[in-house]
Amino acid sequence: MxxxxxxxxxxxxxxxxxxxxxxxxxxxxxxxxxxxxxxxxxxxxxxLSPCVISKAVCVGLNYHGHAKEMNLELPAQPLFFLKPSSALNHPGGNIEYPSISQDVHYEAELAIVIKKLAKKVKAEEAEKYILGYTCANDVTARDIQKMDGQWTRAKSFDTFLPLGPCIETEIDASNINIKLYLNDQLKQSSNTSDLIFKVPEIVARVSEVMTLYPGDVILTGTPSGVGPMQAGDTVTVEIEGIGRLSNVVV
Missing domain, CATH: 2.30.30 (SH3 type barrels.)
Incomplete structure (x- = not known):
């Protein structure tokens, strides 16, 4: 559904x-x-965005291919960061290019949508707490990320979290294709089978640290091929079985 x-x-x-x-x-x-x-x-x-969040929890460096392209060692445990609810954006909504950045990047991601209050969930029970999945774009001001050495400011600008177009409730998220197009040119192409940390473990690890509320999302990481976008560009995240999420940069 x-x-x-x-x-x-x-x-x-x-x-x-x-x-x-x-x-x-x-x-x-x-x-x-x-x-x-x-x-x-x-x-x-x-x-509109298919859910209203209290927070978005994001997993950094979670595709083998992305770790390889960044020339980084595989993480021993998931790396988490947050996007605020104020970053939420809708299907078709404009992504606003911040005046203080010169290097804004796209990052296609599969997002987990939490169904009910989740705290200290075991990995084998994670599915009970998932309503479904949606497409996400973890928009990032890459130059600010490098400048700060931590990720909050670079990830948190208003409009930097497009979600949608729907929540798919009947899908096996362990083996689906994920792609990103910039002005109809394919830039990212991978499969969730390349995830370092899989969905059940991610839900367990996050809920071990913080309580998740209905409608919260967990972004599972981006595959290789991240890159810059400019004002006037159209960026589209496409995930097999879910749909296409398109936004214009302004």
């Missing part, structure tokens, strides 16, 4: 995406809901 969050005639609701139409949901996908018979055309709604 592909869950979307959308705005229509001033109202924000969840729905189930069926091709070019949406079946309206009543209720909250993180608690109780019913699928109604009301149908809307996708062309008549504005898609």
């Amino acid at each position: 592909k869950i979307v969050r959308y705005e229509h005639e001033g109202n924000i609701k969840f729905g189930v995406l069926q091709g070019k139409h949406i079946n309206v949901l009543n209720g909250d996908v993180f608690s109780e809901y019913q699928i109604t018979k009301e149908i809307l055309s996708l062309a008549n709604v504005k898609l």
Whole structure:
């Protein structure tokens, strides 16, 4: 099931995406809901980020290919950093290029969407706490990242966390293709089978440190091929079985 969050005639609701139409949901996908018979055309709604986060937890250096291209040793344990809720961006939303940066990069990522409160979850039970998966772009001001030596400022600008277009609830995230296109030119292409730390372990490791709330996301890392983008560029994250997340840099 592909869950979307959308705005229509001033109202924000969840729905189930069926091709070019949406079946309206009543209720909250993180608690109780019913699928109604009301149908809307996708062309008549504005898609929003499929969840509202309290935080985004991101895993750095989590693809073998990315570690190789960066000439870095494989990490012994996951490296975590955070993006604030204020960085959240929507499908089709503009990515704002900060005036204090000269080197903003794209990073295609698979995002885990948390279903219910998760604290000290065991890896073998992680699936019970996952609602589904969505596409993410971990936009990064690379020059600021290098300047600071830590990642918070470089990762946290407003609009630096596009999510969407939907939450796919029925997918095996262990072996799906992930790609990124810059102005229709393929820049990143890999598969989640190349992840160093797999989804269940990531959920366990994160929830060991901090409580995860319904709607929070965990970004699982980016594959090789990261690079710069400029104002006017269109960047698209494509993940097999989920869909395409496109944003324009301004």
